[in-house]
Amino acid sequence: MTEAQKILTRLGAPANLAAIGVGGRWQSAAGSPLTVRSPIDGAELAAFAAAQASDVAAVVRAAGEAFRAWRLVPAPRRGELVRRLGERLRQHKADLAHLVSLEVGKITQESLGEVQEMIDVCDFAVGLSRQLYGLTIASERPEHRLAEQWHPLGPVGVITAFNFPVAVWAWNAMIALVCGDPVVWKPSEKTPLCGIACHAIAAGVAAEMPDVPEGLLGLLIGGGQEVGQAVAADVGLPLVSATGSVPMGRAVGQMVAARLGRALLELGGNNAVIVTDDANQDLALRAVLFGAVGTAGQRCTTTRRLILQRGIAREFTAKLVQAYRSVRIGDPLDERTLMGPLINRAAVEAMLAALRQAREQGGEVLHGGNEIDRPGHFVEPTLVRVSPAATIVKDETFAPILYIHEFDGLEQALQIHNDVPQGLSSSIFTTNLISAETFLSHHGSDCGIANVNVGTSGAEIGGAFGGEKETGGGRESGSDSWKWYMRRQTNTINWGSDMPLAQGVRFDL
Numbered sequence: 001m002t003e004a005q006k007i008l009t010r011l012g013a014p015a016n017l018a019a020i021g022v023g024g025r026w027q028s029a030a031g032s033p034l035t036v037r038s039p040i041d042g043a044e045l046a047a048f049a050a051a052q053a054s055d056v057a058a059v060v061r062a063a064g065e066a067f068r069a070w071r072l073v074p075a076p077r078r079g080e081l082v083r084r085l086g087e088r089l090r091q092h093k094a095d096l097a098h099l100v101s102l103e104v105g106k107i108t109q110e111s112l113g114e115v116q117e118m119i120d121v122c123d124f125a126v127g128l129s130r131q132l133y134g135l136t137i138a139s140e141r142p143e144h145r146l147a148e149q150w151h152p153l154g155p156v157g158v159i160t161a162f163n164f165p166v167a168v169w170a171w172n173a174m175i176a177l178v179c180g181d182p183v184v185w186k187p188s189e190k191t192p193l194c195g196i197a198c199h200a201i202a203a204g205v206a207a208e209m210p211d212v213p214e215g216l217l218g219l220l221i222g223g224g225q226e227v228g229q230a231v232a233a234d235v236g237l238p239l240v241s242a243t244g245s246v247p248m249g250r251a252v253g254q255m256v257a258a259r260l261g262r263a264l265l266e267l268g269g270n271n272a273v274i275v276t277d278d279a280n281q282d283l284a285l286r287a288v289l290f291g292a293v294g295t296a297g298q299r300c301t302t303t304r305r306l307i308l309q310r311g312i313a314r315e316f317t318a319k320l321v322q323a324y325r326s327v328r329i330g331d332p333l334d335e336r337t338l339m340g341p342l343i344n345r346a347a348v349e350a351m352l353a354a355l356r357q358a359r360e361q362g363g364e365v366l367h368g369g370n371e372i373d374r375p376g377h378f379v380e381p382t383l384v385r386v387s388p389a390a391t392i393v394k395d396e397t398f399a400p401i402l403y404i405h406e407f408d409g410l411e412q413a414l415q416i417h418n419d420v421p422q423g424l425s426s427s428i429f430t431t432n433l434i435s436a437e438t439f440l441s442h443h444g445s446d447c448g449i450a451n452v453n454v455g456t457s458g459a460e461i462g463g464a465f466g467g468e469k470e471t472g473g474g475r476e477s478g479s480d481s482w483k484w485y486m487r488r489q490t491n492t493i494n495w496g497s498d499m500p501l502a503q504g505v506r507f508d509l
C-alpha cells in the first residue's frame with residue numbers, strides 16, 4: 001500500500017478505489033485507466049478506472065432526489081451537517097494536507113493552509129445557515145408588503161482545477177449545502193485522490209445524520225474532459241460552478257448558456273503588483289516573493305507581472321534576484337522547502353515554451369529559466385525583464401515566471417496593469433494615499449480583487465472571491481456569494497381590502 005492509499009483508508013475511502021460516489025455508496029467505473037503519479041518523484045500513488053460521460057446522469061438523478069428532501073430541512077439544521085464536517089476536517093487536517101502535498105506537490109505549510117481554508121469556510125457557512133436573509137422593500141401601494149426570499153436552487157455541478165484540489169470544492173459545497181443544494185463534484189483528473197478523500201470524509205459525516213439524503217453529495221472522477229462536459233450539459237444541474245483555465249470556462253460557459261442554466265466561472269488570472277517609489281520595499285518584496293514563487297506559481301492569484309516605478313526599479317529588482325537565489329526548492333514535505341514541483345511534464349514544457357517566446361520578444365532572463373535535473377517536475381523560479389507590449393505577458397502561464405516592467409507615472413502603471421485579458425487579483429504597494437485610493441477607484445484596477453500593501457495571493461474566505469473579464473465574473477466563498485446558489489423570489493402581499501395596481505394603472509369595469 002502506498003502512503004497515499006494508507007491516508008485514504010484512514011479517511012474512510014474504500015480499499016478498492018472507485019471513481020463514482022453517491023454519499024457512502026461507491027461504485028467502480030468502466031472508463032479508461034487512471035494512473036495517479038506524484039509530481040515530486042513520479043512514483044505511482046494509485047490506479048483505478050475513471051468514470052465516463054454516461055455515468056453522470058445517474059449521479060445527477062440521485063442529487064435531484066436528494067434535493068426534494070434536503071430543501072425541506074431547515075437551513076440551520078443543514079448548517080449542522082457542515083459544522084460536523086468542519087470538526088471532522090480539523091481531526092483529519094494533517095492527513096488531508098499530506099495527501100495534497102503528495103498529489104499536487106504543495107509544500108506542507110501551503111497544504112495545511114488549504115485544509116484550514118476548508119475549515120474556515122465551514123465555519124462561515126454554519127453562520128450563514130442562520131443568515132440567508134431577504135430584503136423587505138417599501139411598497140408603493142397601501143396595505144401591501146413587498147419582500148424577497150431566497151429558496152434552494154437545486155443540485156449544483158462543481159468542476160474544479162488541480163491547484164486547489166480540496167479547498168475549491170469546500171468553497172462551493174459548504175455554501176451550497178446550507179443553501180439547500182446537493183452537490184455533484186467533478187474534481188480535476190490530475191488530483192483524483194484529493195477528490196476521493198474529501199468525498200469519503202463528507203460521506204462519513206453525512207451517514208451519521210439520519211435526515212441527510214444519500215444523493216446529497218456526488219463524486220465523479222473522469223479521465224479527461226468528457227465527464228466535465230456531461231456535467232455542463234445536464235439540465236438537472238441548474239448551476240454549474242467551474243474553476244479552471246479560460247478555455248475550459250469558455251467551453252463550459254457556452255454549454256451551460258445553451259441550456260439557459262447558470263454558470264459560476266472562476267478562471268485564469270494574470271495578476272500584477274505595482275510598486276511605487278514611496279513604497280515600503282520590505283513589505284513589497286515579501287509579498288511579491290510569496291505571490292510569485294508560492295505554490296510554484298500555480299495559483300490563480302499568483303503574481304505574474306511586477307510593475308515598478310522607475311526610481312526604485314533597479315534597486316528593487318536586485319533585491320528580488322537576491323531573494324530568488326535563496327529560495328529552497330525540493331521535496332515539498334521537507335519543512336525547509338519553499339518551492340515544490342510543477343504538477344506534470346506538460347506544465348514544465350509550457351513554462352519553457354513561454355520563456356522561449358519571452359526571449360524572442362526581447363525579454364531578458366534575470367534569474368532562473370531552467371528545468372531542474374532531478375526526478376519529478378522541478379523548475380527554477382524565473383524573473384524576466386520585458387516590455388509590457390510583449391504579447392507573452394498577456395497569457396497566464398501556470399508556472400513561476402514573473403515579468404518585470406517599469407513605469408514613470410501612476411496613470412501609465414494603471415494602463416499597463418489593466419492591459420491584459422484577465423482580471424482576477426491586483427495589488428499596489430505605496431505609502432501615498434492618493435495612489436492607493438486611485439488604484440482602488442473606478443478608474444484604477446479593473447480586477448475583482450484589489451489590495452493595498454497586501455500581495456495578490458492568499459485571500460481570506462470572508463470576502464467574495466473572483467474576477468472580471470476573461471476570469472469569468474463569478475464570485476465564490478464569502479460575502480454574499482451564497483446568492484449564486486439560491487433562487488430569488490419577489491413576493492407582493494396585499495393585506496388590505498382594496499386592489500390598487502402598480503404604477504397607478506386603472507382598470508375598472
Ligand code: NAD
Binds near residue numbers: 160186246247249266
Ligand atoms: P483546466 O481548465 O485544465 O481544468 C479544470 C477542470 O475543468 C478540470 O476538472 C478539467 O477536467 C475540467 N475541464 C477541462 N476542460 C473542460 C471542458 N472542455 N469541459 C468541461 N470540463 C473541462 O485547469 P487546471 O490546469 O486544472 O487548473 C489551472 C487553471 O485553473 C488556471 O488557469 C488557474 O488560473 C485556474 N484557477 C482559477 C481559480 C479561480 O478561482 N479563478 C482557482 C484555481 C485555478
